[in-house]
Amino acid sequence: MVSLTDAEQAMLEGESGTATQRAMELLVRYADALGAERFVETNNVAGVPGSAPQWVKDYYAEDGGDYRAVFCRFDLDADDVFDVPRMNAFSCHLQGGMDPQLWGEQGMTEAAHDNFVSDEAQVAAHGIQILKTCTPYLAGNVPVMGEHCAWMESSAVVFANSVIGARTNCEGRESTSAAMLAKRIPDWGFHRDEFRKGHHSVDVQVPVDSIYEWGMLGYFVGDAVQDTIPVISGKISDPSLIRHKHFGAAAASSGGVEMYHMVGITPEAPNIEHAFGGAPKGERFIYDAAARKRIYDSLNSVGSSDDVDYVMLGCPHYSIEQIAQAAALLDGRKVHTNSALWVFTSRAVKATADANGYTDILRKAGAFLMTDTCSAISQAVPKGTKVVAVDSAKQVHYLPAMMGIEGWYGTTAECIDAACTGKWKGKLA
Amino acid sequence: MSTVLDKPKAVLHGRKVVGGVIEGEAMVTNETISGWGGINPTTGTIIESRHELKGQSFANKILVFPGAKGSSGWSGMFHMAKLRDKAPLAMVFNIMTTKAALGAVVMRVPTVTELDQDPLSVIKTGDWVRVDGDAGTVTVWDKKP
16 A cells, blocks of 8 residues: 555545545555555646547536546546646646647537637646647756656657656556646656666667667667667767657657666766666667668558658657758748648747748648647548658557558658658668 | 366466456457557557457456557546446556556456466466456456356
């Protein structure tokens, strides 16, 4: 049984109100399931609190069929319905279901949009920040090293643990919604020092020096180490935020990597011994030219037609640096009449793109800069899409399988060329 | 009642994840399971490309698997399967993760882990299984006794 502080016991007994009491009840069940011995305090929570499609609301029709009913019965898994106050922790809403303006282009119905608007008003009314992104660290929530967080979104979790040195497990919807009220999360897994040490080595023997190469290496690493912690060394260079973003998202998709060490690059890996907490152990995986070729072929195994009718960029959500690059590649060109180009980012980053004129450049070329979601999350692609091209290993892992379409993986430049010509000409350089 | 058939072929001892007692038919996989992007919650069907259970439903089965993987949407997707009456009856798994723990909690199905024998080698698909979450035991028969 998890042990409780006096303050936690008081919450469990209802001294902070019914909603916090129900949140604490769920967190105690969860901590006991994990085998956690105590809680840590957190004041940085990111999830998808209370947002739900209409059928979930309808399921709780007898409880009111509204945001409140979903938050109480689904998010907190409570048997009753009660008033939900403003959240106690600093709380953020991650990605959502549609673009707030371009939802019609995405094929959403007016009824679905009304539901989206209604949920968002409730989220704001409960004091939850409307970040609406899978990259909260690019939109106003950057944790610091050692900070205990409770985050959903596997690509954000791996970034927070590995690149920043913050501490979060890959939390779920219900645990994050409860943590927003109780400001507690089980002290288990990545919150604990002993859990953050490396399990296996990855030796990089071919140069990995661009976002495209980092993405492929990430896909290799996840496939090799599954859900354990890799320690990566060798010819990996030129680290930057966007390279880590694509590497971690890929590793979290092909395996279930929630933390990685890169020797001399990430903060908890100044050297190999530190990364392993002693001598290197586990298996040693080699990333060489043959492994690189195998990963490239695997990422492109669901592509056969060269006729690309959709190009999706922005998985994880594009940074302003990537939007600037896409705008430069697209400036003065037109998206082909047989194709479409959608670029996804957060609302915060889009505001900068608007100010810099990038949104206009994309629009004049026939492309859209969209926010909040992506094609996989919203299951929205241009009507009739059969073949998609992406510059994200994570997206090519998920989207073709979810939508029953073909998919290509390549560089950002290859993707934009495909959007402007309607033809896929990508190849492994 | 005391026939040969009543004698279980194995009793495994482990740790409670979620309490409760239930019996049912086992569905066993040696592959980890993704929630978001890996299952269809409306039908309880595995949809992941190349998964050995692709196209099969775990609804009302005792799901025996190595553990959860993939997106943080695991608990949310299995929770939605519960609303559709397509949740597993119980779960038995080897690798503890936040995804599997939270999923078991919100589905409120008896769940056991850390067993003294590997459930993936002892239990076969179609075996009759009783999961006693409170006692942390898993009892296995070749067929319904």
